[in-house]
Amino acid sequence: MSANSPAAVVVLAAGGGTRMKSNRLPKVLHEVCGRSLVGHAVAAAEELTPGQLVVVIGHMREKVAEHLAAHHPGARAVVQAEQNGTGHAVRTALEALAADGIELDGTVIVTTGDAPLLTGGTLRALAGAHAEQGNGVTVLTAVVPEPFGYGRILRDEADGAVAAIVEEKDASDAQRAIDEINSGVFAFDAKLLVGALAEVTTDNAQGEEYLTDTLEILRRAGHRVGAVVAADYRDILGINDRVQLAHARRLLNDRLLERAMRAGVTVVDPATTWFDVQVSYEPDAVVLPNTQLQGATHLGEGCEVGPNSTLKDTRIGAGARVSNTTADSAEVGELATAGPYAYLRPGARLARKAKVGTYVEVKNSELGEGAKVPHLSYIGDATIGEGTNVGAASVTVNYDGVNKHRTVIGAHCRTGSDNMFIAPVTIGDGAYTAAGSVITNDVPAGALGVSRAQQRNIAGWVERKRPGTTSAQAAAAAAGTGAEAPAEA
Numbered sequence: 001m002s003a004n005s006p007a008a009v010v011v012l013a014a015g016g017g018t019r020m021k022s023n024r025l026p027k028v029l030h031e032v033c034g035r036s037l038v039g040h041a042v043a044a045a046e047e048l049t050p051g052q053l054v055v056v057i058g059h060m061r062e063k064v065a066e067h068l069a070a071h072h073p074g075a076r077a078v079v080q081a082e083q084n085g086t087g088h089a090v091r092t093a094l095e096a097l098a099a100d101g102i103e104l105d106g107t108v109i110v111t112t113g114d115a116p117l118l119t120g121g122t123l124r125a126l127a128g129a130h131a132e133q134g135n136g137v138t139v140l141t142a143v144v145p146e147p148f149g150y151g152r153i154l155r156d157e158a159d160g161a162v163a164a165i166v167e168e169k170d171a172s173d174a175q176r177a178i179d180e181i182n183s184g185v186f187a188f189d190a191k192l193l194v195g196a197l198a199e200v201t202t203d204n205a206q207g208e209e210y211l212t213d214t215l216e217i218l219r220r221a222g223h224r225v226g227a228v229v230a231a232d233y234r235d236i237l238g239i240n241d242r243v244q245l246a247h248a249r250r251l252l253n254d255r256l257l258e259r260a261m262r263a264g265v266t267v268v269d270p271a272t273t274w275f276d277v278q279v280s281y282e283p284d285a286v287v288l289p290n291t292q293l294q295g296a297t298h299l300g301e302g303c304e305v306g307p308n309s310t311l312k313d314t315r316i317g318a319g320a321r322v323s324n325t326t327a328d329s330a331e332v333g334e335l336a337t338a339g340p341y342a343y344l345r346p347g348a349r350l351a352r353k354a355k356v357g358t359y360v361e362v363k364n365s366e367l368g369e370g371a372k373v374p375h376l377s378y379i380g381d382a383t384i385g386e387g388t389n390v391g392a393a394s395v396t397v398n399y400d401g402v403n404k405h406r407t408v409i410g411a412h413c414r415t416g417s418d419n420m421f422i423a424p425v426t427i428g429d430g431a432y433t434a435a436g437s438v439i440t441n442d443v444p445a446g447a448l449g450v451s452r453a454q455q456r457n458i459a460g461w462v463e464r465k466r467p468g469t470t471s472a473q474a475a476a477a478a479a480g481t482g483a484e485a486p487a488e489a
């Protein structure tokens with residue numbers, strides 16, 4: 001907490017979110033760009049390093065509490081057992097702090113758990129204006145094209161100051177025509193807030209304690225009531241249903257892509273490219289269409305990812321290329337390549353210039369520098385040395401039905417196509433294996449491992465056993481033109 005930090009930020013997140021029509025998730029746990037709605041609110045609040053960060057929870061509170069403990073352990077969850085309104089929610093939060101002996105002094109920011117586009121910067125600007133103007137309360141407002149459903153800002157005709165906020169359901173027709181609305185975000189003087197909340201009644205259309213009533217209460221008591229108008233109304237959009245959820249995701253994604261492009265990333269098709277908030281990158285990375293970068297995915301300088309790729313918590317090295325690939329918790333080294341059609345599962349680690357090719361799945365395995373698995377293979381629980389080439393259609397047979405075992409293939413090996421490596425098994429440096437081998441025993445360095453049945457040919461079998469078929473005709477023609485029938489082995 002620094003000198004300019006608020007004493008507390010209170011995030012309101014107890015509401016039911018009925019318009020989401022969700023049986024499984026409370027509204028505030030729905031996600032936008034890799035973070036829950038309440039997570040966005042908490043992340044913005046954390047930027048202010050408040051003395052106390054309180055989240056008021058209620059609806060599906062166990063799930064929300066668990067989520068906060070896992071992702072935002074610095075936030076204190078306070079339960080509002082019955083959702084009796086935004087004023088009641090704030091009162092509950094302050095009473096919980098007081099019960100723990102925490103008396104707030106200074107600024108309290110109240111914000112909402114369902115406005116994911118709201119940034120720490122906007123909260124800071126609000127807190128700054130509040131302090132500068134010496135206000136008792138400052139409300140963040142916005143002028144919106146469609147004010148329906150929001151509380152309207154009533155301004156004093158004489159001095160233009162905010163006089164009150166009236167809710168949609170309590171508003172007259174003339175008030176409903178006002179297009180300046182309450183974002184639901186405020187800065188309060190802590191002591192004045194406590195006093196004003198004590199005066200809030202439930203005398204309104206919804207029978208709730210409205211936080212918004214505190215503005216009129218404070219103004220009547222002679223305190224300054226200020227307003228900061230959001231520069232872009234889209235920054236304060238609240239989510240009530242899944243249409244708004246998708247809209248907010250699009251807007252936040254646009255913001256994230258714009259930031260990446262300004263930092264030197266080429267995004268070929270912003271319309272089909274999706275970034276999570278934690279994605280990071282270096283200049284000259286190129287993102288091809290239909291690509292989703294999730295979690296803490298990182299793009300190294302000059303790498304190229306996509307098209308049609310989904311990369312989660314994956315590091316892409318400088319100059320690497322990844323196409324038509326799904327990756328989760330993988331590492332692709334500098335100048336390495338993956339795809340088209342690769343599946344990199346957790347713990348797949350490709351060193352510099354390594355290659356994972358077409359229809360190849362890699363899990364919990366390291367490929368050394370320049371090692372290649374070009375075609376149609378499964379590599380699980382394996383270590384593959386530098387410069388080694390694994391033949392097409394090979395499988396590290398890592399699972400015995402109960403336990404997983406490792407395959408170790410040394411450096412500069414050439415393993416044949418269609419090999420099964422029955423783990424645990426080790427192939428020494430520089431060794432070869434024959435195509436079609438089932439490798440159950442270790443192969444020493446420099447040896448050729450062969451494990452397959454001898455071939456034998458039965459001469460004339462087709463003409464005898466499949467007479468009249470096109471194969472038999474072809475065989476007869478081959479015999480007639482002097483083509484030699486292969487001898488029986």
Ligand code: UD1
Pocket residue numbers: 012013014015016056080082083084085086087088089112113114149150151152165167181182183184209210211212238
């Ligand atoms: C509220 C404001 C309205 C504003 C709008 C902005 C009031 C009375 N109205 O209306 O002026 O324009 O937000 O989106 O404040 N919550 C609780 N406990 C409760 C009730 C609500 O924690 O008892 C939380 C909700 O989870 C939500 C936030 O407070 O995050 C706002 O509540 P909501 O019911 O969505 O209020 P609105 O009717 O949208």
Ligand code: CA
Pocket residue numbers: 114238239240
């Ligand atoms: Ca709302």
